[in-house]
Amino acid sequence: MVKAIFSKLGGVLGSLWLSVALLALLTLMTWLGTRAQEHMGLFMAQKKYFESWLYVERLAGIVPFPLPGGMTLMSVLFVNLLIGGLVKVRWKWQKAGILITHIGIVLLLGAGFVKGMMATEGYLQLFEGERSSVYRSHHDWEIVLEEAVDDGVRQWIVPDGEFLDRYDGRTARVSAEGLPFKFTIHDFLLNSTPMTAPPFAASPFPAVDGAYLKPLELELEHERNVAGCRITVDHGDGRAPTEGLLWGFERAPMTVDAADGRRFGITLRKKELPMPFTVKLDEFTHEYYPNTMIPKVYMSDVTVIDEDGPAKHKIRMNEPLRQDDMIVFQSSWGPTNARPGERLYSGFSVVENPADQWPWYSMWVIAAGMLLHFGLMLLRFIDRESVARSRGADPLVAAARKGVEA
Amino acid sequence: MRFLPPVGSTPLLLLVLLVACAPEHRDVQLGAPGTRTGPTMPLGASTKDRFGLRQRQPSAARSPSAQFEYDLPDGWSEAPASDMRQVNLTGPGITSWVTQLGPGAGGVLDNVNRWRTQMGLAAVGDDDLEELAHATLLGQDALSLDLIAPDRSKRLVGRMLFAADRSVFVRITGTADDVEAQLPAFEGFVGSLADAEAGATRGGGLAWSVPDEWQPLGDDQFRTAHYQVAPGVRIWSSVLGGDGGGEINNIRRWVGQYGQSMLRPEEIDALETIEMLGTSGKFVDLTHEDEVTRGMFGVMCPLGDKTVFVKMDGPSAAVRAHEAAFRQFCAELRLD
Numbered sequence: 001m002v003k004a005i006f007s008k009l010g011g012v013l014g015s016l017w018l019s020v021a022l023l024a025l026l027t028l029m030t031w032l033g034t035r036a037q038e039h040m041g042l043f044m045a046q047k048k049y050f051e052s053w054l055y056v057e058r059l060a061g062i063v064p065f066p067l068p069g070g071m072t073l074m075s076v077l078f079v080n081l082l083i084g085g086l087v088k089v090r091w092k093w094q095k096a097g098i099l100i101t102h103i104g105i106v107l108l109l110g111a112g113f114v115k116g117m118m119a120t121e122g123y124l125q126l127f128e129g130e131r132s133s134v135y136r137s138h139h140d141w142e143i144v145l146e147e148a149v150d151d152g153v154r155q156w157i158v159p160d161g162e163f164l165d166r167y168d169g170r171t172a173r174v175s176a177e178g179l180p181f182k183f184t185i186h187d188f189l190l191n192s193t194p195m196t197a198p199p200f201a202a203s204p205f206p207a208v209d210g211a212y213l214k215p216l217e218l219e220l221e222h223e224r225n226v227a228g229c230r231i232t233v234d235h236g237d238g239r240a241p242t243e244g245l246l247w248g249f250e251r252a253p254m255t256v257d258a259a260d261g262r263r264f265g266i267t268l269r270k271k272e273l274p275m276p277f278t279v280k281l282d283e284f285t286h287e288y289y290p291n292t293m294i295p296k297v298y299m300s301d302v303t304v305i306d307e308d309g310p311a312k313h314k315i316r317m318n319e320p321l322r323q324d325d326m327i328v329f330q331s332s333w334g335p336t337n338a339r340p341g342e343r344l345y346s347g348f349s350v351v352e353n354p355a356d357q358w359p360w361y362s363m364w365v366i367a368a369g370m371l372l373h374f375g376l377m378l379l380r381f382i383d384r385e386s387v388a389r390s391r392g393a394d395p396l397v398a399a400a401r402k403g404v405e406a
Numbered sequence: 407m408r409f410l411p412p413v414g415s416t417p418l419l420l421l422v423l424l425v426a427c428a429p430e431h432r433d434v435q436l437g438a439p440g441t442r443t444g445p446t447m448p449l450g451a452s453t454k455d456r457f458g459l460r461q462r463q464p465s466a467a468r469s470p471s472a473q474f475e476y477d478l479p480d481g482w483s484e485a486p487a488s489d490m491r492q493v494n495l496t497g498p499g500i501t502s503w504v505t506q507l508g509p510g511a512g513g514v515l516d517n518v519n520r521w522r523t524q525m526g527l528a529a530v531g532d533d534d535l536e537e538l539a540h541a542t543l544l545g546q547d548a549l550s551l552d553l554i555a556p557d558r559s560k561r562l563v564g565r566m567l568f569a570a571d572r573s574v575f576v577r578i579t580g581t582a583d584d585v586e587a588q589l590p591a592f593e594g595f596v597g598s599l600a601d602a603e604a605g606a607t608r609g610g611g612l613a614w615s616v617p618d619e620w621q622p623l624g625d626d627q628f629r630t631a632h633y634q635v636a637p638g639v640r641i642w643s644s645v646l647g648g649d650g651g652g653e654i655n656n657i658r659r660w661v662g663q664y665g666q667s668m669l670r671p672e673e674i675d676a677l678e679t680i681e682m683l684g685t686s687g688k689f690v691d692l693t694h695e696d697e698v699t700r701g702m703f704g705v706m707c708p709l710g711d712k713t714v715f716v717k718m719d720g721p722s723a724a725v726r727a728h729e730a731a732f733r734q735f736c737a738e739l740r741l742d
Contacts, residue, residue: 125670125672125673146446146447147439148446148447149441151441152441152442152443152444153441153442153443153444153446153447154439154440154441155439155440155441155442156436156439156440157436157440158434158436162432162434166432169430170429170430170431170432171430171431171432172431172432172433172434173431173432173433173434174434174436175433175434175435175436176435176436176437176439177436177437177438177439178438178439179436179439193652193655193658194457194458194652194655195651195652195655196454196648196649196652208453209452209453209454210453210454211453211454211457219662224658224662226658244453245453245457247456247457249457249654249658249670249671250456250457250671251451251455251456251457251458251671252447252448252449252451252455252456253447253448253449253451253456254453254456255449255450255451263449265446265447265448265449267447332667334673334676345673345676
């Protein structure tokens with residue numbers, strides 16, 4: 001009975017009909033997602049359509065209609081390929097090419113899955129002579145508390161998963177080992193701007209020290225959103241709580257003087273991500289095509305320092321640095337109005353993707369599989385032809401004659 | 407405070423879907439701290455400094471007039487100018503000021519009677535205006551008045567100029583004796599009074615000069631010194647109270663308007679500053695690398711009680727072609 005159920009299920013999951021249905025749904029999702037980018041931006045469209053398990057479209061703009069998201073479709077397609085293309089296929093050497101090709105496609109889908117689940121993206125900006133072993137996320141935030149101590153800086157980090165939903169009266173009360181106070185996060189805003197509170201009138205939003213955070217509509221380009229929130233520090237010594245505002249573009253942290261005399265800084269910033277090496281910008285070079293402002297060359301001469309020692313690299317447009325699952329692309333530079341001799345900075349997009357090279361490998365696997373499959377077909381054809389000739393009948397000539405007679 | 411995700415913005419989305427499940431209050435327990443080396447955070451900044459919001463300064467610190475030139479009589483001193491006193495002077499027992507208004511400015515009779523009322527004198531009629539004395543003010547014929555209160559407690563001596571493009575009032579007031587003592591000095595002051603840099607254009611508290619080929623487009627509520635520099639290229643200035651919304655906010659707004667990548671604080675700090683209005687302002691170049699995409703130059707110049715903005719907008723290549731003119735316009739812009 002159970003075997004029959006699994007057999008039936010396997011039949012459905014490995015069927016060609018399911019493959020066709022999945023490809024049709026993928027096409028529909030791609031069309032809807034591409035259209036949606038226009039009004040909701042790339043990031044949001046990716047999240048809603050391509051990186052979700054389920055999304056809801058509104059038919060005629062009114063009736064909600066759930067559809068499987070990219071994660072669902074790709075996962076089922078993965079299983080479909082695995083069962084239909086590898087398990088159900090008869091494993092014999094004549095089918096070796098098809099099997100290898102399917103393995104390559106499965107690897108390709110696996111690369112997409114691993115990238116979707118594990119890859120991180122961000123940016124790094126260095127002035128000539130500067131170095132860094134961390135980069136910043138484009139989209140994720142974190143609240144950081146720091147205290148200067150004799151041997152460096154002590155640091156606590158609150159990831160944004162703890163405060164992204166702290167709005168409309170919701171709060172998060174944060175305490176930490178070694179921290180002499182607790183603080184509460186309120187009024188989180190994904191996009192905000194600080195304003196000077198009116199001196200003789202009520203502020204439209206909670207004001208602190210003559211300033212308040214004004215909520216803004218979300219930007220279509222998600223990385224342009226600048227988050228903000230209000231926090232209340234409970235010193236635990238009978239003093240009135242200290243209120244403060246945190247804003248993603250703030251120039252300096254909020255200062256908290258704890259009851260025990262220690263001094264802390266609290267700031268809201270884009271999430272900082274470590275790299276397994278340090279990048280030092282030695283020189284940035286840019287050239288324009290003559291008499292235009294069209295860039296001809298952007299290039300960063302960098303030194304990459306890891307446990308094996310320093311190594312020189314050049315990062316150009318379309319020629320990123322690839323090392324230790326990290327890809328560092330040349331993406332921008334500035335100041336764009338710099339005068340001759342002025343110190344320049346170089347901007348890099350940084351991607352950490354454990355499956356970075358998997359598409360490259362899968363391409364070779366697919367190519368090998370197809371080469372093998374078509375090679376075998378050719379060999380079989382040649383074999384059949386030679387057999388036919390040995391019998392005195394040319395199959396091609398026979399087929400042609402048959403067509404003329406018809 | 408309310409969170410405002412736009413309709414359909416699903417990811418938040420998923421968060422929003424979870425709202426029903428999300429507790430009103432959450433306790434977050436962090437583990438032991440990590441450590442890092444490198445520079446420490448700069449502590450002790452005020453909230454406004456942290457956010458780049460400048461402190462609102464009282465307007466009393468406004469500099470003496472840049473609109474008129476004059477010889478300051480001995481023993482007199484300059485007081486801060488104001489909207490109604492473009493020149494504001496004090497001397498022994500007296501005050502003297504110059505007010506420039508638009509043409510007409512309430513009419514001759516009403517202004518004469520206003521001064522008379524201030525001295526406790528009865529109003530006069532139209533017929534009496536013909537009997538008023540005349541004198542020269544700013545090189546033009548003006549009415550001359552010498553009004554003494556009935557009890558001789560105060561005296562007002564002044565001139566009224568009603569020209570086609572403006573009305574100018576100059577006066578000295580004080581006790582009758584003090585005004586009498588300072589009258590020669592006042593006459594010397596009035597005789598020396600002249601328009602500063604004749605030929606400059608004024609408006610919105612600013613004065614400026616532009617090349618002849620720039621075509622005026624007319625000022626409005628938000629734009630002063632609004633010109634067409636070249637086909638498709640416009641320049642204008644704006645004056646906003648206080649910090650005008652703050653440096654970072656304005657740059658963010660401009661960056662969004664002109665489709666450029668968002669500048670981070672360190673990039674904003676690295677922007678070039680140019681000298682203007684006796685201080686410096688951040689120069690923002692938001693032109694694109696291609697020729698036709700709309701781009702701009704912008705400068706914002708905080709002055710304490712207000713912020714002056716200058717923008718040049720148009721096709722990127724055309725805007726870049728007028729960079730020198732933009733910089734010269736900013737350098738020559740003055741407070742009026």
